[in-house]
Amino acid sequence: MDITIDRIMQNFDVLTDWEDRYRYIIELGRKLPPFDEKYKVDDNLVRGCVSQVWLVTDVRDDDPPVIEFRADSDAQIVKGLVAILLSLYSGKTAREILTADIRSIFEKLDLAKHLSINRANGFASMVKRIHELALATAA
Amino acid sequence: MNSPLDILTLQPPEAAVRPALPFDVRRVRADFPILGQQVQGQPLVYLDNGATAQKPRAVIDALSHYYTDQNANVHRGVHHLSQIATDVYEAARRKVATFINAASDREIIFVRGTTEGINLIAQTFGREQIGEGDEIIITEMEHHSNIVPWWMLCREKGAKLRVIPMNDRGELCMDTYQTLFSQHTKLVSIVHISNVLGTVNPVEEIVQIAHAHGVPVHIDGAQAVPHQRVDVRALGCEFYTFSGHKMFAPTGIGVLYGCETYLDTMPPYQGGGSMIQSVDFDNITYGNTPNKFEAGTPNIAGSIGLGAAIDYLNSIDFDGAAKYETNLLEYAHDALRDVPDLKLIGTAERKVGVLSFTLSDIHPHDVGTILDQAGVAVRAGHHCAQPIMKHYDIPAATRASLAFYNTREDIDALVSGLHSVRKIFG
Numbered sequence: 001m002d003i004t005i006d007r008i009m010q011n012f013d014v015l016t017d018w019e020d021r022y023r024y025i026i027e028l029g030r031k032l033p034p035f036d037e038k039y040k041v042d043d044n045l046v047r048g049c050v051s052q053v054w055l056v057t058d059v060r061d062d063d064p065p066v067i068e069f070r071a072d073s074d075a076q077i078v079k080g081l082v083a084i085l086l087s088l089y090s091g092k093t094a095r096e097i098l099t100a101d102i103r104s105i106f107e108k109l110d111l112a113k114h115l116s117i118n119r120a121n122g123f124a125s126m127v128k129r130i131h132e133l134a135l136a137t138a139a
Numbered sequence: 140m141n142s143p144l145d146i147l148t149l150q151p152p153e154a155a156v157r158p159a160l161p162f163d164v165r166r167v168r169a170d171f172p173i174l175g176q177q178v179q180g181q182p183l184v185y186l187d188n189g190a191t192a193q194k195p196r197a198v199i200d201a202l203s204h205y206y207t208d209q210n211a212n213v214h215r216g217v218h219h220l221s222q223i224a225t226d227v228y229e230a231a232r233r234k235v236a237t238f239i240n241a242a243s244d245r246e247i248i249f250v251r252g253t254t255e256g257i258n259l260i261a262q263t264f265g266r267e268q269i270g271e272g273d274e275i276i277i278t279e280m281e282h283h284s285n286i287v288p289w290w291m292l293c294r295e296k297g298a299k300l301r302v303i304p305m306n307d308r309g310e311l312c313m314d315t316y317q318t319l320f321s322q323h324t325k326l327v328s329i330v331h332i333s334n335v336l337g338t339v340n341p342v343e344e345i346v347q348i349a350h351a352h353g354v355p356v357h358i359d360g361a362q363a364v365p366h367q368r369v370d371v372r373a374l375g376c377e378f379y380t381f382s383g384h385k386m387f388a389p390t391g392i393g394v395l396y397g398c399e400t401y402l403d404t405m406p407p408y409q410g411g412g413s414m415i416q417s418v419d420f421d422n423i424t425y426g427n428t429p430n431k432f433e434a435g436t437p438n439i440a441g442s443i444g445l446g447a448a449i450d451y452l453n454s455i456d457f458d459g460a461a462k463y464e465t466n467l468l469e470y471a472h473d474a475l476r477d478v479p480d481l482k483l484i485g486t487a488e489r490k491v492g493v494l495s496f497t498l499s500d501i502h503p504h505d506v507g508t509i510l511d512q513a514g515v516a517v518r519a520g521h522h523c524a525q526p527i528m529k530h531y532d533i534p535a536a537t538r539a540s541l542a543f544y545n546t547r548e549d550i551d552a553l554v555s556g557l558h559s560v561r562k563i564f565g
Contacts (some may be wrong), residue, residue, distance in 0.1 A: 017514050018179075022338035022563055050520040050535060074534070074565065075502035077509075 003028070005088045005105065012109050021110075023079065032086070035072035041080030045082045051075035053082060053126045057133055059126050064093045065137055069130065081114055089130055094138035102127060162459030168196040168544050171453070183515030184552045189380050189493055189540030190557070191384045194448075197516050198388060202446035205440050213439055214413060214430070228439050231446030235394055238449045239379065240370040244437040245399055249442050252393035253361040256380030257328070259395055259432065260357055261288040263405045264378075268326045268481065271297035276319050276327045276349075278303040278311055279530060282334050283523040285359045291327060303329070304419040305530065309336035316345065320352045327356045331363035335522045335538065337468075337486030337493030339363075346375045361385055366491045367461050367553045371396050371450065383441060387542075388448035392441030395432070402428040407435040460543035464491065467541060468478055471550045478557050484527075484536050495522070495538040498557060501564050503537040509563060510537075513556035515549075 003034045007027070015021045027106050046053040060066040073079040088105065089097050106112045115124055125138040160166075168174055171193045176183045205227070211220035213228045215549060229244070236244040250256045265288075269275065271550045274287050281300055286300075293300055301319045304312050327349040332339050342358055348351055357378035363369055365386040371379050378401070383392040397405075407414055408426050411434030416424040425431050441518060452460075469496055480499035498506055509518035518538045521528045539553055 019559060019563055020507060022512070026563070050507070051502060074502035077505045 003031075003087055006086070008084055008087055009105070009108065025080030025111075027080070027086070028083040029073075029076055029081075032072070032079065032083050033070065035070060039070070040106070042070070051078050051123075053078060053123060055126055055129060059137055064095070066091055066093055067097065067134065068138060073123075081111065081123050082126070084109070084111075085127065085130070094134040097130065097134040098138065117125050118121055140549065157502055160456065162456040162463055162543070164463060164544065164546055167455055167460070168546075168559055170197070170455075171544055172196060172199070172340055174544060178516070179512055180515040184513075184515040184549045185375070185547065186539040186541065186549060186553060187516045187518050188365070188542040188545075189362060189385070189522075189538060190548065191390065192387045194387055194444075195451050197445050197451045197454075198447045202389065202392045202440050202444050203354070205443050210439075212436055224439060227446075228437070231442040234446040234449045238452075239364075239394075239396060240272070240372050242372060243399060245428050246396055246402065248395040248397065248402070249437050250380075250395050251438070252382035252391045253359060253380045253382070254288075254393075256378075256395035257284055257357070257359065258288045259313070259408045260328075260380075260397075261292045261380055263291075263408050264401065265292045266296075267406055269298050270292075272323055273298040273325045273555050274300070274301050274319075274321060274323045276301045276303065276316070276324060276329075276354075278329050278340070279305045279526050280333045280336060280338065280524065281328075281330050281526070282310065282359065283525070284361075284363070285328055285330055285352075286526070289456075298325075299323075302526075305338075307531075308487050309333065309338045309490075309527075310487045311338075311340055311345075313341065313344070316531045317348060320349075320354065322353050324352060326539055327354055328359070329356070330361075332358045332360075332366065332376065332491060333370075333524075333527075334362050334492070334540075335493065335495050335524045335527045335536070336487060337362075337490040338485060338487040339489040339491055342374055342376070353488075366464060369458065377401050383445040383448065384449055386445075387451065388445040389441045392438045392445050394445075397428075399428065402432070407431045407434070411435045413437075444535050462543075464541055464543050467547065467550070468492065468494075469546060470547055471539070471541070471553075474550050474554045475557075478554060479561070481557065484531055484533070492542075493538060493540045495536045497533055497536055498560060499564075501560060503535040505564065506560050508559070509560045510553070510556040513552065513554050513559060516558045517553070535545075538557075 015024055040054050044054045044056050048053055051074055053071060055071045060070040061067060069086050071082045073082055088100055106115055182533050209227060211221050211224040213225040215221060232244045232247045235247045240527040241247060250259060269292060277300055290301060303316045306312060328560050329340060329345055331342055345357045355377035358376045360369055360379050360381040364381045377398045381394055384390040414426055414431050414434040416426050475494060482497050484495040503519035507517055510517055522538060
């Protein structure tokens with residue numbers, strides 16, 4: 001992901017119509033780097049009742065270590081939300097991940113409802129999984 | 140039911156039932172406070188009734204009245220409030236019995252919902268009557284709650300599930316059904332109306348065929364009771380289960396109807412207070428049905444709410460409501476057929492209440508998210524019926540499900556939302 005979370009937030013500000021915002025979210029999803037089919041296995045699956053997310057992580061051995069994420073979803077809006085999340089989290093240290101205020105960012109984007117723990121949605125479980133991983137790396 | 144002793148019990152005033160004026164959707168909508176709400180700045184269009192229905196003021200008031208003026212535990216105290224609570228609780232049981240035309244209120248067991256009702260049958264009748272090599276007939280269109288309890292029982296006992304297949308319209312293959320019986324068949328357990336397809340199954344015929352083989356029948360009526368009058372004696376089934384919350388009553392209350400001759404011989408479900416006649420450490424005698432199956436303090440408020448929902452349905456011309464819904468479903472079918480790339484899942488000749496569909500290759504989660512932005516509440520997913528998804532070779536579907544308070548404007552909002560979806564993903 002070349003785009004930063006700040007840039008995404010600026011672009012969101014310009015879009016006042018909710019249909020345009022969702023078009024932009026979908027567009028962000030389409031720009032995610034291709035996700036190799038061979039990684040779409042159960043071990044990488046964050047299961048939801050309706051849609052699912054696949055998440056792969058690489059910990060780069062810097063000091064402190066940096067965590068890279070790659071992800072995909074079968075639903076396009078979820079995939080766009082995943083892209084926003086990766087712009088915030090991928091290539092960051094565990095400390096940066098744990099201190100980023102995802103809720104306030106999603107509230108500003110008017111997308112906070114997608115963070116609610118709903119079994120329909122693999123996305124909220126993915127946020128939880130990223131946090132757990134950051135905690136494990138920081139430990 | 141009218142023993143001379145009845146005059147001695149303290150009868151609370153029963154809720155006054157309004158005379159049945161012809162069904163009028165505008166008047167009925169005004170009875171449901173939640174329908175006046177706005178979602179995302181737009182009027183709520185609630186089309187997720189298959190998941191749970193909204194509650195009329197009469198039900199909400201009954202709950203409030205119970206907790207404000209009548210609350211006590213039932214079947215225990217000699218005091219004034221306990222008498223009243225017991226009377227309204229048992230009055231609710233009688234209302235249910237009348238509503239489904241059971242022979243006696245002893246045939247009405249209060250449970251948490253359809254799921255618990257089915258588990259109760261599996262754990263009592265099932266564990267006693269079904270053994271190694273025996274067979275249970277279900278259908279391809281069952282909700283998971285009418286698959287998993289039987290699957291678990293089969294695993295435990297070494298029994299087998301036999302499945303009635305369906306055609307691509309979502310209708311059961313009755314010819315195949317006839318061939319599934321053997322000397323090992325112990326139960327037929329089928330859904331009355333499919334929660335995904337809306338198919339109204341020919342339950343009378345299914346019962347007749349099962350009885351010709353000497354096999355009892357359970358019918359899962361969760362999606363039937365909100366849409367049409369059910370008469371368990373006309374159906375002739377041994378068991379019938381349904382949930383209160385899908386028929387405008389509170390969550391956490393449901394009904395298992397069981398024909399008395401079966402209930403009498405079945406062992407109890409859970410052990411505890413209320414279900415016994417006498418207890419000492421060497422010997423326990425169980426009570427009679429329905430108490431035998433209702434261990435512990437029951438959902439008293441929920442039962443009273445269910446009774447209030449039944450009074451409400453009787454007050455609005457329920458048969459007129461059913462006719463209105465049939466017309467609305469036809470209108471919705473025609474409207475959805477005009478949406479390009481929309482494919483209806485479930486096109487049975489006899490169908491009520493449910494419109495499941497796919498929209499080109501757009502994920503149902505995406506469809507549901509955009510519709511939510513338009514204030515339209517639908518369900519997206521596999522609807523706890525994965526075998527149906529498998530039949531149509533789809534991972535999930537979007538479902539709009541109707542109640543009698545929905546209008547043509549609701550359908551128009553759905554269609555306009557679907558056009559937005561197509562534009563956004565186009």
